[in-house]
Amino acid sequence: MAALLLIPVFFTPIWTIKLTAPQYPQGLGMYIWIDDITGHERHDIQNINILNHYVGMKEIDPELVKTLDIMPWVVGGLMALAVISALAGKLWLAWIWVVVFIAAGSAGMVDFYMWGYEYGHDLNPRAAIKVPDMSYQPPLIGKKTLLNITATSWPYWGTLWIGLSLAAGTASTTWNTFFSKK
Amino acid sequence: MAQKTTIWKITSLLLGLGLLAMIMYGCPSQTGMLDTGDAAQRVYVAPGEYDEYYAFFSGGYSGQMSVWGLPSARMLRNIPVFSQDPESGYGYSEETKPLLMTSYGFIPWDDSHHPDFSHTDGMPDGRWIFINANNTPRVARIDLTTFETVETLELPNTGGNHASTFVTENTEYILGATRFSIPYEMDKDVPIDTYKENFDGSLSFIAVDPETGEMSMDFQIIMPPYHYDLGRAGKGPSADWAFFTTYNTEQAHTLLEINASEFDKDYVVAVNWRKAQEYVREGRAQSVPANYFHNLKDKNTGIASSTVHDEVLLLDPKDAPDMIYFLPTPKSPHGVDIDPTGEYIVAGGKLATVIPVHSFSRMLEAIENEAFEEVINGIPVLEYDATIIGEVENPGLGPLHTEFDGDGNAYTSVYISSEIVKWSLETFEVLDRIDAYYSIGHLMITGGDTPNPDRKYLVGLTKTARDRFLPTGPKQLHPAQLYDISGDRMELLLDFPTIGEPHYAQAILADKIRPNVKQIYDLDENQHPHAVKRPRDARVERDGDVVRVYMTNIRSHFTPDNIEGIRVGDTVYFHLTNIEQDWDMVHGFAIKGANSGEVLIAPGETKTIVWHPQRTGIYPFYCTAFCSALHQEMQGYVRVSPAGSDVPLTWRTGDE
Numbered sequence: 001m002a003a004l005l006l007i008p009v010f011f012t013p014i015w016t017i018k019l020t021a022p023q024y025p026q027g028l029g030m031y032i033w034i035d036d037i038t039g040h041e042r043h044d045i046q047n048i049n050i051l052n053h054y055v056g057m058k059e060i061d062p063e064l065v066k067t068l069d070i071m072p073w074v075v076g077g078l079m080a081l082a083v084i085s086a087l088a089g090k091l092w093l094a095w096i097w098v099v100v101f102i103a104a105g106s107a108g109m110v111d112f113y114m115w116g117y118e119y120g121h122d123l124n125p126r127a128a129i130k131v132p133d134m135s136y137q138p139p140l141i142g143k144k145t146l147l148n149i150t151a152t153s154w155p156y157w158g159t160l161w162i163g164l165s166l167a168a169g170t171a172s173t174t175w176n177t178f179f180s181k182k
Numbered sequence: 183m184a185q186k187t188t189i190w191k192i193t194s195l196l197l198g199l200g201l202l203a204m205i206m207y208g209c210p211s212q213t214g215m216l217d218t219g220d221a222a223q224r225v226y227v228a229p230g231e232y233d234e235y236y237a238f239f240s241g242g243y244s245g246q247m248s249v250w251g252l253p254s255a256r257m258l259r260n261i262p263v264f265s266q267d268p269e270s271g272y273g274y275s276e277e278t279k280p281l282l283m284t285s286y287g288f289i290p291w292d293d294s295h296h297p298d299f300s301h302t303d304g305m306p307d308g309r310w311i312f313i314n315a316n317n318t319p320r321v322a323r324i325d326l327t328t329f330e331t332v333e334t335l336e337l338p339n340t341g342g343n344h345a346s347t348f349v350t351e352n353t354e355y356i357l358g359a360t361r362f363s364i365p366y367e368m369d370k371d372v373p374i375d376t377y378k379e380n381f382d383g384s385l386s387f388i389a390v391d392p393e394t395g396e397m398s399m400d401f402q403i404i405m406p407p408y409h410y411d412l413g414r415a416g417k418g419p420s421a422d423w424a425f426f427t428t429y430n431t432e433q434a435h436t437l438l439e440i441n442a443s444e445f446d447k448d449y450v451v452a453v454n455w456r457k458a459q460e461y462v463r464e465g466r467a468q469s470v471p472a473n474y475f476h477n478l479k480d481k482n483t484g485i486a487s488s489t490v491h492d493e494v495l496l497l498d499p500k501d502a503p504d505m506i507y508f509l510p511t512p513k514s515p516h517g518v519d520i521d522p523t524g525e526y527i528v529a530g531g532k533l534a535t536v537i538p539v540h541s542f543s544r545m546l547e548a549i550e551n552e553a554f555e556e557v558i559n560g561i562p563v564l565e566y567d568a569t570i571i572g573e574v575e576n577p578g579l580g581p582l583h584t585e586f587d588g589d590g591n592a593y594t595s596v597y598i599s600s601e602i603v604k605w606s607l608e609t610f611e612v613l614d615r616i617d618a619y620y621s622i623g624h625l626m627i628t629g630g631d632t633p634n635p636d637r638k639y640l641v642g643l644t645k646t647a648r649d650r651f652l653p654t655g656p657k658q659l660h661p662a663q664l665y666d667i668s669g670d671r672m673e674l675l676l677d678f679p680t681i682g683e684p685h686y687a688q689a690i691l692a693d694k695i696r697p698n699v700k701q702i703y704d705l706d707e708n709q710h711p712h713a714v715k716r717p718r719d720a721r722v723e724r725d726g727d728v729v730r731v732y733m734t735n736i737r738s739h740f741t742p743d744n745i746e747g748i749r750v751g752d753t754v755y756f757h758l759t760n761i762e763q764d765w766d767m768v769h770g771f772a773i774k775g776a777n778s779g780e781v782l783i784a785p786g787e788t789k790t791i792v793w794h795p796q797r798t799g800i801y802p803f804y805c806t807a808f809c810s811a812l813h814q815e816m817q818g819y820v821r822v823s824p825a826g827s828d829v830p831l832t833w834r835t836g837d838e
Contacts, residue, residue, distance in 0.1 A: 042763075043702070043763035043764060046763055046764075047763070047764045050736065050737050050762070050764070054810075054811060054812070128738075128811075128812055128815075129811065
């Protein structure tokens with residue numbers, strides 16, 4: 001059950017970041033998938049990169065983000081573990097699954113934060129526009145104004161499925177551990 | 183006592199002048215103020231909101247076409263068509279120059295008069311708009327996804343294509359005609375006073391490919407040497423017919439002002455184009471020598487190229503019976519307009535004292551009954567009384583053009599008395615009149631030339647502004663007026679200057695165009711042979727004296743931006759690819775001393791400008807469109823060395 005709930009994670013983004021500004025009334029945005037980063041519109045990533053280069057931010061290139069290579073394996077592993085523990089019927093395996101899931105999720109969030117931090121702080125010293133003490137780290141979650149650009153960052157449908165999977169897995173493990181003896 | 187006499191004199195003088203004015207001009211028109219409500223509210227479109235209609239005004243002697251929003255009268259765009267446009271580089275860039283090619287060479291100017299949309303079931307379908315060139319006879323097609331001219335076609339053996347571009351019900355044909363009769367035979371050299379023997383009229387039927395919009399000269403019809411003034415396609419029952427007006431049936435060739443105004447009646451020409459097409463398909467047309475250009479922009483490369491044709495199919499009415507008829511019509515008629523039902527054929531007898539209205543069904547009866555006055559060159563002249571169904575009395579002086587509101591009313595522009603006259607298609611009586619500022623030519627009702635008009639707005643396209651706006655010297659812009667025609671009386675809402683001389687105009691509901699408008703050219707689909715899609719592919723190549731610079735533009739730099747090794751006497755092509763894919767992110771390019779112009783490059787597009795460096799030195803180039811915060815820095819240098827110099831060809835951007 002918990003494994004099945006993870007299937008949609010491969011088909012929907014897990015996070016969305018949107019940038020709006022007076023000169024971008026429709027906004028620019030990106031989706032973060034477990035294995036990719038794409039624009040809300042086809043050319044949004046290119047256009048975000050063009051804007052960012054003025055303040056010296058690095059280009060967003062999904063090819064260079066290692067986490068995107070690892071994530072599908074992590075999610076796949078969690079699915080496999082869920083299936084194995086269900087088939088084996090071993091509760092300790094199920095609890096390991098819960099712990100690993102929470103650990104992986106936390107690590108993911110930490111990694112996302114680190115990426116955002118790096119992305120917003122590691123600026124080219126020869127950038128054309130330098131605003132003293134300014135960094136451009138997007139919010140981990142919520143809304144933040146960077147110069148005249150409002151950045152909003154929220155979980156997307158993929159995260160909901162991850163949450164449901166964790167909740168379902170945890171609930172059934174808990175039930176089996178404490179209530180369904182005999 | 184002396185004082186009393188003076189007052190009496192002044193009073194009688196004023197009374198006399200008033201009476202004289204009444205006699206001369208009739209009762210005054212309404213002076214155009216609103217009867218009720220606030221005109222400003224009715225034309226106000228709040229910032230950020232959109233107009234209900236796109237309107238396309240011909241540019242007249244500017245050769246272009248301007249695009250407006252109605253009802254606000256916001257100017258949205260000026261589309262270059264038949265004239266070079268230094269603003270955009272149209273007609274200066276290598277890609278667009280072929281669109282201005284004709285059998286007379288490169289023509290950088292023309293006079294555009296009558297736009298008309300592509301139609302499906304008689305209604306504008308928002309795919310293309312066509313417009314004519316009156317001087318060196320041509321028609322053009324503008325793509326309404328990009329608002330750019332994509333095709334031009336020259337009309338062979340034609341002198342002034344004025345009765346054009348009127349489009350048939352399902353865009354089978356664009357009409358064309360010779361305004362100034364000339365010898366039909368190509369390049370024929372004859373004394374002008376052998377007009378009657380040697381000159382001919384011609385009508386043109388330009389086919390349009392229903393998928394691609396591509397135009398071709400399907401056939402022409404040779405006509406008596408009259409002047410063919412305006413045209414219209416029929417609708418509904420008359421959809422297979424095209425109508426043209428004539429003047430100078432007197433066949434004068436000098437001082438036409440007098441000599442072409444002698445006869446009481448000239449003709450409306452009714453052409454059964456469907457039948458003509460059948461004759462042509464049957465092989466009754468003969469192929470005759472011609473020389474004309476067809477210029478088409480390739481969708482994938484963005485490059486226009488020319489094809490030259492050397493023959494055209496010509497149909498002679500003598501070999502093609504039951505196809506063309508003359509309807510006698512007073513007096514040097516200008517416009518010929520067909521009402522929404524397709525039954526009434528309204529002519530604007532510009533020197534006449536009435537507006538004559540022919541009936542299409544009566545015309546068919548007259549043909550059936552052979553009610554002919556005479557036959558000219560195989561063309562029967564129908565009896566006036568057999569086709570006429572009404573004459574609108576007291577329409578003012580100089581009625582020109584008529585459009586319709588779909589509720590049984592017609593609106594005619596009246597040039598000399600400078601007014602618009604509304605009349606009934608049932609009683610043929612005048613219902614209302616309103617002043618025009620000043621000297622109105624065409625008028626246009628939203629959908630007023632279609633089977634299904636929107637009875638909302640009427641635009642009057644006038645010839646002189648005089649005192650209407652802040653003065654700008656002896657030459658001022660031609661104005662237009664916006665009227666509300668939804669009520670019983672016409673009401674003036676707006677008065678605004680336009681671009682060039684707008685002759686005719688067209689309007690379409692914005693929703694028919696807006697969803698299809700492109701925001702960028704897709705760089706992935708750009709197949710221009712000299713495009714460079716990544717800065718790392720930018721380069722400079724020399725082949726003899728020809729140097730090609732393959733350059734990318736993106737905020738805020740060119741790649742390359744330093745070029746050395748160019749020599750005096752070289753021909754340098756700058757191939758500029760704007761690799762942006764963001765809406766409206768346009769870059770421009772200009773270099774010091776270039777004898778061409780600048781080019782503007784839309785996102786994803788490749789444009790080429792040619793440069794002939796004539797002196798050694800350092801030549802700055804820069805982006806002409808304020809593209810970004812570092813637009814001023816978007817620049818570069820070309821070093822030009824003497825002819826034969828051995829400075830190697832190098833290029834760079836940044837520290838590479």
